[in-house]
Amino acid sequence: MRRRRLYEGKAKILYEGPEPGTIVQYFKDDATAFNAQKKGTITGKGVLNNRISEYLMTRLAEIGVPTHFIRRLNMREQLVREVEIVPLEIIVRNLAAGSFAQRFKVEEGTALPRPIIEYCYKNDELGDPLVAEEHIAAFGWATAQDLDDIIQLTMRINDFLSGLFIGIGLKLVDFKIEFGRLWDNDEMRIVLADEISPDSCRLWDLKTNEKMDKDRFRRDLGGVEEAYQEVARRLGVLPEAGPSDAPAPQTIQ
Structure with missing residues (x-):
């Protein structure tokens, strides 16, 4: 699919949405720390973050917190309201x-x-x-x-x-x-x-104080992918096929 790219940040790309007032948010595997002084790739991070963020945004909406989230589109993309x-x-x-x-x-x-x-x-x-x-x-x-x-x-x-x-x-x-x-x-x-x-x-x-987040990347602790997968597993949103890949849309100017 070809879409017009609106913005690319450190961890996501924003594309023009299918309807006015919507944006497609694409989650990348790129990782940065210390104001982008440290850069790397965490395999499958975009897939996991897409699932995790979808779940948390949905749960927050259920208690009345307004969000820009509309729905997840696929493994790496979600549809959000333009704000x-x-x-x-x-x-x-x-x-x-x-x-x-x-x-x-x-x-x-x-x-x-x-x-x-x-x-x-x-x-x-x-x-x-x-x-x-x-x-x-x-x-x-x-x-x-x-x-x-x-x-x-x-x-x-x-x-x-x-x-x-x-x-x-x-x-x-x-x-x-x-x-x-x-x-x-x-x-x-x-x-x-x-x-x-x-x-x-x-x-x-809660028991061991083991870090289960991007600090594992920031501090070179190793096991970054496994930590993200464990958070997704505990939330019940780990993709059955694992963090498989999905390419970004082709960009049109």
């Missing part, structure tokens, strides 16, 4: 880990007294810098109402996903999500966008 992305990465931290632990010299795995929300400005050239609510307001990246909606949805998402992952023996250490503005005639609402997967979540085994 105006809010240029912020919303990071939720339940336990100290990664750069947060380094910044505050806190031992990894330390439980935080309450979930901490951080904001990063989505800009690869600047390295996605941390920003405060004052920056968001001053530069007009989101209105006060937008931010209020984002915070409320983020806390609901964290509560739900934390419980869901505990149910399959995993700790939700931290995660990154993005939101978009969905326009329906003259009405606008904030919806969850992008993806939720081991690319964007830190997931540790």
Whole structure:
């Protein structure tokens, strides 16, 4: 199939959708870390992330969290609503880990007294810098109402996903999500966008603290593909044929 490519990021390609207001989101096997300073390939990652994100987005929609997700199309693609992305990465931290632990010299795995929300400005050239609510307001990246909606949805998402992952023996250490503005005639609402997967979540085994996410790639721990497959298996969405391949559509200009 030939489609017009709209955008290619580190882990996904966006194509023009079959109907107005829709986009086809294609999941790649490419992996990056440290603002793309480290690059590699995780075999079958795109297939697994497509399944995992489909499942989590669907479950969140069931509890009333609005998302851009419509349906999965095939092994590597899903149909989503076209949204105006809010240029912020919303990071939720339940336990100290990664750069947060380094910044505050806190031992990894330390439980935080309450979930901490951080904001990063989505800009690869600047390295996605941390920003405060004052920056968001001053530069007009989101209105006060937008931010209020984002915070409320983020806390609901964290509560739900934390419980869901505990149910399959995993700790939700931290995660990154993005939101978009969905326009329906003259009405606008904030919806969850992008993806939720081991690319964007830190997931540790509840008993052993074994890392089951992209940290295995970042830190050269090995067993990256197996960790992603195990998360999919516990969620009950591991493809029966395994993470088989599906080529991207041919691009037309």
